[in-house]
Amino acid sequence: NSALGRICFSRDFISPTLRTRPAGRRSPQRQLHLFHRHFIRISVECIRVTRRRGASSRSARRIDDQTPARPSPRLPPRHRTSHTPTTPGMHDIGRSRTTTTSSTRCSAGQIKITMDALKDILGDAQAYLTADENKVAVGVVGGATIAAAFTLYMRRGSSKPGTFDIGSGSVDRSMVETEVKDYYDEFNTLQRGKGAVIDRKEKVANLVDKFYSLVTDLYEWGWGTSFHFSPLLPGKDWAACESAHEGRIAALIRLGPGKQALDVGCGVGGPMRTIASTSQGKVTGITINQYQVDRATHHNSRLGLSHLCSAVRGNFLEMPFKNETFDGAYAIEATCHAPTLEQVYSEVYRCLKPGSVFVAYEWVTTPNYDDKNEAHVAIGDEIIIGNGLPNLRSWKVAEDAGKNVGFDLLESRDLAVQADGSLTPWWWRLSTSLQLFKLKAKFNHSLVTIAEYLRIAPKGMIAVHQMLVDTGIALIEGGEQGLFTPMHMLVFKKPEARA
Numbered sequence: 001n002s003a004l005g006r007i008c009f010s011r012d013f014i015s016p017t018l019r020t021r022p023a024g025r026r027s028p029q030r031q032l033h034l035f036h037r038h039f040i041r042i043s044v045e046c047i048r049v050t051r052r053r054g055a056s057s058r059s060a061r062r063i064d065d066q067t068p069a070r071p072s073p074r075l076p077p078r079h080r081t082s083h084t085p086t087t088p089g090m091h092d093i094g095r096s097r098t099t100t101t102s103s104t105r106c107s108a109g110q111i112k113i114t115m116d117a118l119k120d121i122l123g124d125a126q127a128y129l130t131a132d133e134n135k136v137a138v139g140v141v142g143g144a145t146i147a148a149a150f151t152l153y154m155r156r157g158s159s160k161p162g163t164f165d166i167g168s169g170s171v172d173r174s175m176v177e178t179e180v181k182d183y184y185d186e187f188n189t190l191q192r193g194k195g196a197v198i199d200r201k202e203k204v205a206n207l208v209d210k211f212y213s214l215v216t217d218l219y220e221w222g223w224g225t226s227f228h229f230s231p232l233l234p235g236k237d238w239a240a241c242e243s244a245h246e247g248r249i250a251a252l253i254r255l256g257p258g259k260q261a262l263d264v265g266c267g268v269g270g271p272m273r274t275i276a277s278t279s280q281g282k283v284t285g286i287t288i289n290q291y292q293v294d295r296a297t298h299h300n301s302r303l304g305l306s307h308l309c310s311a312v313r314g315n316f317l318e319m320p321f322k323n324e325t326f327d328g329a330y331a332i333e334a335t336c337h338a339p340t341l342e343q344v345y346s347e348v349y350r351c352l353k354p355g356s357v358f359v360a361y362e363w364v365t366t367p368n369y370d371d372k373n374e375a376h377v378a379i380g381d382e383i384i385i386g387n388g389l390p391n392l393r394s395w396k397v398a399e400d401a402g403k404n405v406g407f408d409l410l411e412s413r414d415l416a417v418q419a420d421g422s423l424t425p426w427w428w429r430l431s432t433s434l435q436l437f438k439l440k441a442k443f444n445h446s447l448v449t450i451a452e453y454l455r456i457a458p459k460g461m462i463a464v465h466q467m468l469v470d471t472g473i474a475l476i477e478g479g480e481q482g483l484f485t486p487m488h489m490l491v492f493k494k495p496e497a498r499a
Helices: 003-008 016-020 028-037 039-065 108-128 132-154 173-185 201-222 238-252 270-279 290-302 341-351 374-387 395-404 434-453 461-480
Strands: 260-264 282-287 309-313 326-332 352-365 408-414 484-493
Touching: 173 201, 173 461, 201 290, 201 461, 238 270, 238 326, 238 352, 260 270, 260 341, 270 282, 270 290, 270 309, 270 326, 282 290, 290 309, 326 341, 341 352, 341 395, 352 374, 352 395, 374 461, 374 484, 395 408, 395 484, 434 461, 461 484
Parallel strands: 260 282, 260 326, 282 309, 326 352
Antiparallel strands: 352 484, 408 484
16 A cells, blocks of 8 residues: 555544445535545645655665666756757757756656556555445545646646636635626627627726636636737747737837836736847736736746836726826737727827837737628627627727727738738637547536535636637637637827927
């Protein structure tokens, strides 16, 4: 028996209630509650057993070889070596070499040791708890323990929420389920294909605040800190594509040292940090949600960018900045939350210095979208409801909104459309196929379900995750059919001051 098996399934651990009461009096809810009390203890012990096994196996190999152990060189964390190969160059073919990796990555040996330990643990559990009335608890807790232990081991030093860190932002845990219901009640219809809009425009700001309190942790968990899509660049991973998409803005608004830009709807600040660090200009972000301000401030400090980046809470329809404060501004997939684009564009116009540039990546329908086609409208409705949007606008409406508030339109282009007219598959950021997305979503949904049932995630997060899954399906369908784009680029300029 493993050390963990002896600890977790000893008489001290298994509740007398589970061992002695008749089967008819043991409810699954009671069993889950009892196991949940020791959940963290199990996970931590998993890691301890893994480390002890790793140390003992290394000692055994040294004894068998009769070779004295030599200490490995102590290198900084970012320069420790591993035998995981990267793509070889011409002179590296057939040559064994080492590469630099992050200290948080596990080697194949470590993963094998971890999985062996977990197999022993589950073997002990199966041998000890074979009664039918305990199957629910064993199944749920066994799966949750594996997921939690492996997640904790692989996430050492990680900064984004893990599966078992998912929360509800500034919404009280006990109110999440109620808030989800209230969120849905704000729409005129939930029947897809009937033209969903938010009934009361004055409630938009409150609804968006509520929306991001519910989804921010899920976004960071499943996506990262840059809440946007990007064009797919040949030979580049999605992190590089995101950075290029954000870096384009720094060049367009001509941000540099000594200048200051405004991020309209900054989220948790992923784009802000890229734009500030590449340009060395200062960026101030504004978001309606206090939890996102806190997350952005945390990330800024963690990455040593607090001197360049800052986030404030506020409504971008009434921004707390003086006239002509900023040298440039941008909005990445954020102003779609405004009741009308004129309202937010006019505020940006007010805060910009004369001659400054404003760049927006807008969520809009394309010329292929037919508002009389019920299937098209159903896709649009899913996007609206699943993203807290008041409505879904066309690219032409966005162009006219900027002109109406006084901007000069310098460029209007859908970045999803390439020079030859073909589409860059931006929706591959979700999945390369709809079926694969559904499969991954089902797995992630099971993790969120376990977290909610074990009371790690607040009650109601299952519904929130399902809403985001449905939205993802609609985004993939809208992208594949060329009905919707999240990256219609508008480049506006505030006219120079008249003499």
